[in-house]
Amino acid sequence: MKSKKILIVCTIFFSMWFxxxxxxxxKSAEGLQxxxxxxxxxxxxxxxxxxxxxxxxxxxxEVRELVGKLSDGVExxxxxxxxxxxxxxxxxxxxxxxxxxxxxxxxxxxxxxxDLHAVTGPGxxxxxxFTTPGHTSVxxxxxxxxxxxxxxxxxxxxxxxxxNGMYGLILVEPEExxxxxDREYYVMQxxxxxxxNYGAKxxxxxxxxxxxxxxxxxxxxxxxxxxxxxxxxxxxNTGERIRLFVGNGGPNLVSSFHxxxxxxxxxxxxxxxxxxxxxxxxxxxxxxxxxxxxxxxxVPGEFILVDHSIFRAFxxxxxxxxxxxxxxxxIIYSGKVSDEIYSGVNDQFGSIDPATGKYRKNEEKAxxxxxxxxxxxxxxxxxAETANxxxxxxxxxxxxxxxxxxxxxxxxxxxxxxxxxxxxxNVFPPINNSDWIKKNGKAGMITAISNGxxxxxxxxxxxxxxIMPPQQLTxxxxxxxxTYVYREINNSSETVxxxxxxxxxxxxxxxxx
Amino acid sequence: xxxxxxxxxxxxxxxxxIFAGKPQTDISRMSLIPAGIYTPLYVDDTTDxxxxxxxxxxxxxxxxxxxxxxxxxxNPKWRKSEVSKLFADDSYLIYWKNDTELGPDVNxxxxxxxISWFAAKAFANYYGKRLPSTAExxxxxxxxxxxxxxxxxxxxxxxxxxxxxxxxxxSLPDVxxxxxxxxxxxxxxxxxxxxxxxxxxALVTGESRxxxxxxxxLFCGSGSVGATDFTNYPAFMRFAxxxxxxxNYTTSNLGFRCAKDIK
Numbered sequence: 001m002k003s004k005k006i007l008i009v010c011t012i013f014f015s016m017w018f019x020x021x022x023x024x025x026x027k028s029a030e031g032l033q034x035x036x037x038x039x040x041x042x043x044x045x046x047x048x049x050x051x052x053x054x055x056x057x058x059x060x061x062e063v064r065e066l067v068g069k070l071s072d073g074v075e076x077x078x079x080x081x082x083x084x085x086x087x088x089x090x091x092x093x094x095x096x097x098x099x100x101x102x103x104x105x106x107x108x109x110x111x112x113x114x115d116l117h118a119v120t121g122p123g124x125x126x127x128x129x130f131t132t133p134g135h136t137s138v139x140x141x142x143x144x145x146x147x148x149x150x151x152x153x154x155x156x157x158x159x160x161x162x163x164n165g166m167y168g169l170i171l172v173e174p175e176e177x178x179x180x181x182d183r184e185y186y187v188m189q190x191x192x193x194x195x196x197n198y199g200a201k202x203x204x205x206x207x208x209x210x211x212x213x214x215x216x217x218x219x220x221x222x223x224x225x226x227x228x229x230x231x232x233x234x235x236x237n238t239g240e241r242i243r244l245f246v247g248n249g250g251p252n253l254v255s256s257f258h259x260x261x262x263x264x265x266x267x268x269x270x271x272x273x274x275x276x277x278x279x280x281x282x283x284x285x286x287x288x289x290x291x292x293x294x295x296x297x298x299v300p301g302e303f304i305l306v307d308h309s310i311f312r313a314f315x316x317x318x319x320x321x322x323x324x325x326x327x328x329x330x331i332i333y334s335g336k337v338s339d340e341i342y343s344g345v346n347d348q349f350g351s352i353d354p355a356t357g358k359y360r361k362n363e364e365k366a367x368x369x370x371x372x373x374x375x376x377x378x379x380x381x382x383x384a385e386t387a388n389x390x391x392x393x394x395x396x397x398x399x400x401x402x403x404x405x406x407x408x409x410x411x412x413x414x415x416x417x418x419x420x421x422x423x424x425x426n427v428f429p430p431i432n433n434s435d436w437i438k439k440n441g442k443a444g445m446i447t448a449i450s451n452g453x454x455x456x457x458x459x460x461x462x463x464x465x466x467i468m469p470p471q472q473l474t475x476x477x478x479x480x481x482x483t484y485v486y487r488e489i490n491n492s493s494e495t496v497x498x499x500x501x502x503x504x505x506x507x508x509x510x511x512x513x
Numbered sequence: 514x515x516x517x518x519x520x521x522x523x524x525x526x527x528x529x530x531i532f533a534g535k536p537q538t539d540i541s542r543m544s545l546i547p548a549g550i551y552t553p554l555y556v557d558d559t560t561d562x563x564x565x566x567x568x569x570x571x572x573x574x575x576x577x578x579x580x581x582x583x584x585x586x587x588n589p590k591w592r593k594s595e596v597s598k599l600f601a602d603d604s605y606l607i608y609w610k611n612d613t614e615l616g617p618d619v620n621x622x623x624x625x626x627x628i629s630w631f632a633a634k635a636f637a638n639y640y641g642k643r644l645p646s647t648a649e650x651x652x653x654x655x656x657x658x659x660x661x662x663x664x665x666x667x668x669x670x671x672x673x674x675x676x677x678x679x680x681x682x683x684s685l686p687d688v689x690x691x692x693x694x695x696x697x698x699x700x701x702x703x704x705x706x707x708x709x710x711x712x713x714x715a716l717v718t719g720e721s722r723x724x725x726x727x728x729x730x731l732f733c734g735s736g737s738v739g740a741t742d743f744t745n746y747p748a749f750m751r752f753a754x755x756x757x758x759x760x761n762y763t764t765s766n767l768g769f770r771c772a773k774d775i776k
Contacts, residue, residue, distance in 0.1 A: 065680035077678050106604070106765045107681045110750060111757030132757035133681070134604055134764040155757075157749040164678065195671075205675045208746060 032056040032097060039088035042222045043234055045184040045245060046091040049173050054095035061088060062103040063112045063131070063153075063166075070192060070218060071225035071317065073201040078223070079112070079153070079164040085223030086188035086249060087151065087168025094146040094175050099138065100125065106134035111155055116141075117288070118149035118170045126154040146174035148271035148290040150247050159251050163193055163211055165223060167249030169290060174273055181294060182240035187228070189257070189285065189307060189318060190249035191216035198316060214252040219312040221305060221320045228305065228320030236297050238326025243294045247271075250287030256308040257291065258282040259322065261301070268292035282308050297324045299333045351407075362407070405484025408477050413485075416468075421489035427466065429459040432489045436460075442496055445482055446504040449473065475501040539640075543570040543773065544653075544696045549661075551648040554748045564648045571645055571653050572770035574688040574699050575707060576636065578609075579621035581628070584636050586613055591632055598761070600631035605763045622687035624705045624768040630760040633708045633769040644710035645772035647755070651748075654702055656695035663694075664745065673702045673747040681766040702747070708769040712755040 033055045038046045064083050070076040081087025092098060104112050111132045115124035119141045128139035152158075153166035169186060193211040194204035198218060210216065221228050228234060236242055248255045264280040271290030277283075283291045297303070305320035306313035313319045328335070353360035410419075413431075417423050421432035431437060436459045437445060452470040456463060473481065475498045482496035548568045585592045585606075592612035593605050607627050610616025630644075637643050645653070657663025664670060672692075691703030701707075758767075 067680070077680065107683075109677060109679060109681050109766060111754055130757050132754070132762055132764055133766060135762065156753045157746045160678075160746060160750075205671070206678055208671065208674060 034058065036060075037090060037092065037098075039082065039090055040186070041082065041084045041088060042086050042186040042188060043228065045089050045171075045186050048177060048180070048184075049091060049093045050177075051093060052175075054093060054097065056099065057092050057096045058099045058101065059090055059092075060101045060103065061090075061114070062105060063108060064105050065108050065110070067203070069224055070194070070204065070220075071199065074194075074196075074199070074225075075203040076192065076194065077164065077205075079110075079161060079166050081114070081151070081153075081166060081168050085165035085167075086186075086190070086247065087166070089168065089186045089245070090151070090170040091173065092143050092170070093173045094143055096143045096172075097140060098143060099140050100129065101136055101138050102129045102131050103136045104131040104133050108133040112153050112161065112166065113137075113155050114151055115154035116149060116151040116170055118143060118145070118147070118151070118172050120144050123154060124151075130155065143172045146172045146273045148172075148245055148247070148268070148292050150249065150288050150290055152249065152288070159211060160206065160208075162249060162251040163191075163206060165190070165249075167247070169245055169247045171245060178243070181243040183236055184243045184245065185234050186245050186247075187221050187234075187305065187320065188223075188247040188249055189219065189221055189255045190223070191251070191253055191316075192218040192220065194218065211251070216253070217316065219253065219307060219316040219318040221318060225317035230321075233302070233321035233323040234305075236322060236324050238297055238300055238324055238329070241294060241296050242322070243292060245290070245292055246283075246285055247290045248285040248287050252287060253307075253309075253312075254287055255285040255318075256282050257285050257293070258306050258308040259293075259295070260304040260306060262295050262297070262303050262322075264293040264295050266294040297322070297326075299329050300324050300326045403484075404477075405480035405482070406488065408473065408481040409484050412471055412473065413481065421485065423459075426462065426464070429457070429462070429464045431485060434459050437490070442482065442494075442500050443504040445485070446478065446496070446501055449478055449482075450501075450505040475505070478505070540570055540773065542573050544573050544698045545569075545775070546571055546649070546653045546696055546698075549652050551652050553648070554745065554752050566646075566648050566652050568775055569645070569649055570773040570775060571649065571696075571698060572642075572772070573697060575624035575705060575768045575770045576633075577622055577688055578615055578619055578625045581606075581625040581636065582609075582613070582615060582621070584639060588635070588639060591635055596632070600761055601629040602761050602763055604765075605629060605632070607763075608765070618684075620684065620687065623685040624688050624700070626685070626705055626765050626768045627763040628708070628768060629763050630708050630712065630758070634710070636769075637771040640771065642771035642773045644708055644769060646711050647709040647714065649772055650701075650707065650709045651751075653696060653698055654694075656698070658692065658694060661695055670745075670747060676703045677747060677750045705766050705768040706751075706754055706764075708767065709755065712758055713760070 033051075033053070035055045035057050037057050037059045039059070039061070040046050061081050062083070063079070063081060065077060065079050066083065067075055068078050068085075078085050100114070100116075102112075102114050111130060113123075113126045113130040115126040117124055119125045121128075121141060125139055125141060129137045131137040149170050149172065151168050151170050153161040155161050167188065167190065169188060193207045193215075194200070194217050195207045196202070196204050196217075218225065226232070234242075246255075246257050258281065264283065265278065267277045267280045267283045269275045269277055269283065269291060270286070271292060280293070283293060285291050301324055303322040303324060304313075305322060307318035309318075350359045350361045352358070416428040417431050418428075421430060421434075423430035429436065436457065440448075448468065449471045450473075453468040456465040458464070471478075478501045479496045479498045482501075483494075486492040486494035486496065546566075546569055549566050551564045551566050552562055553564065589595055589612075590597075593601075593607075593609065594612050596605055604627050606625075608619060610619070615621060634644055655662050655664055657666055657669040660666070685704065688704065689699045691700045693699045694701060
């Protein structure tokens with residue numbers, strides 16, 4: 001009996017001891033597990049969260065003001081969250097309670113704070129985290145909304161703090177987590193305003209004037225020109241699925257984020273969780289906003305990340321690289337398979353202007369009225385009227401009429417009746433040596449062009465059943481093209497005049513039943 | 514300003530304090546700032562925007578390590594081992610070797626930093642002076658080399674901005690080594706931040722009772738709400754700095770200088 005009692009007492013004692021110790025171990029007062037967040041410098045991202053429960057997460061971030069490289073030979077004083085621009089990537093889970101420690105290094109000249117767009121509360125934490133040099137502020141928040149959020153310093157003058165590099169991304173993973181991918185990277189765009197122009201060597205102070213004009217000399221990914229090229233290019237293998245966490249610190253510009261040679265299979269627009277757009281070429285990333293993009297890399301090579309406001313990429317630094325290695329896939333992308341001589345087909349779109357000796361765009365718009373809708377045909381008609389009054393087509397001699405006719409033929413008739421008027425067997429009838437033309441003459445052709453033709457007809461013994469829509473040509477153009485058809489295609493000496501056209505174009509459809 | 518009136522004033526005041534029981538107030542190293550009007554960066558619609566500042570004297574230089582060492586030697590309660598935590602935080606004079614020695618790495622002629630507001634105030638009192646008000650300090654600092662108001666000179670503004678944008682250097686040079694202004698006051702902008710007597714009012718002005726401005730915060734876009742000149746970035750940065758402080762805070766780039774009434 002006594003030994004049994006002792007056993008019970010011991011059991012109770014040990015179970016209580018066990019309970020107590022397990023409580024002490026990494027449990028907060030609210031019963032949440034205590035976790036220290038792992039933060040990473042761009043382009044790296046902390047590992048996905050595997051917890052299926054919320055935790056008490058401690059985040060520590062240190063503000064440093066440091067001179068660093070903006071471009072080769074160009075120095076700038078960066079104000080940083082964690083020693084680099086952009087700031088360290090923070091990854092937490094929806095429902096987590098975050099204890100945020102913001103340290104401002106004693107060497108800082110200025111007080112700083114942090115406004116996390118993931119925080120619900122005044123200033124996004126800015127008020128509570130306002131920290132003088134050599135001090136640390138602590139505040140708590142609960143991550144209520146999943147999404148990819150920007151954080152930034154919000155101390156006045158806020159534009160200056162952001163312009164000097166004080167921004168980064170915080171990912172609040174949804175409770176169910178994000179779908180697994182092979183690689184995740186962190187890319188953040190921003191711009192810098194320097195006294196000297198792009199590329200001016202030496203130390204460059206901030207230019208307030210350029211910042212107010214929103215006219216930066218540098219637009220970069222991950223804090224400096226060339227931060228994502230050469231050895232520092234993002235890397236992947238063919239067949240892998242990539243997720244980019246893309247942020248835009250601004251302070252002023254909106255990014256048109258694009259990866260040359262890739263289509264985003266999936267875009268979490270504006271970094272939210274609900275709207276997932278498929279097959280996106282370029283996604284807007286607002287200043288102080290984000291996007292998550294996913295794509296599979298199918299073929300090897302270098303894929304260039306740009307702000308497709310393209311002068312920024314070419315002249316201001318907004319350029320990075322994704323280097324993909326692996327075997328070729330010739331079906332998805334063949335590479336160059338041939339290189340041959342091309343001598344040009346015709347002068348359909350432009351011809352040499354005798355006055356300047358340069359190729360000049362034809363006055364009349366290249367147009368295929370047979371494929372256009374009625375409104376477009378009407379537009380074209382009025383365009384053609386205007387063109388008709390221009391001296392370039394004010395052909396008076398018959399030779400000029402024929403050469404003007406040639407260009408009209410190639411724009412208007414060529415597609416069906418072919419270059420020598422041979423037509424296409426069984427589809428479009430020939431107009432060279434055509435018995436229909438011999439029989440119906442000028443009047444027949446003028447009426448056909450101005451009113452169109454429809455239904456079965458026989459030409460040189462072959463039956464055709466198709467539609468020729470009315471052609472929107474001016475009287476002069478019609479005269480010209482028909483003169484061309486007679487002289488060049490049928491070797492006739494016949495001429496069609498503007499008077500002929502006027503005479504026949506309103507006539508009834510000829511006897512062709 | 515180099516006129517006979519000033520010299521007469523100086524003589525007058527020197528003789529005034531020679532009889533004081535406390536240490537003699539040496540005003541030979543002070544400059545006269547004439548009366549002026551100061552418009553705060555933040556104002557409340559309900560109060561007069563301008564502050565009339567009477568003429569006053571201000572130290573030509575920030576207080577140095579050597580001077581502050583003399584003060585703590587004569588006032589043991591302000592030594593770093595003795596000071597109350599209510600009046601100075603843990604980094605008070607942290608770079609000094611001990612209570613009464615600077616140590617070989619500290620430049621005696623450099624401005625003293627890691628000083629709390631309470632300590633600065635005690636120093637000023639001991640020498641028969643006081644801390645300048647923010648309005649006074651700003652008025653004296655507004656002068657560039659050649660005029661009483663340099664804020665209209667973009668070059669001057671960008672020079673200040675450049676200094677504010679630099680991280681604090683590892684060691685500070687002697688006082689008097691940065692710019693000298695129109696009033697022959699040195700180092701107002703370009704060496705260290707300085708305490709003012711009413712730094713805690715950085716975000717509000719005028720009457721404290723019913724001052725709706727107390728809710729105004731300095732963050733993000735709202736930082737420009739109510740500002741009288743939202744292109745004056747240097748002023749924003751000073752206001753931001755002052756408003757991040759508490760009276761017992763000490764930091765490595767914050768020192769002080771003293772002022773005095775003309776009465």
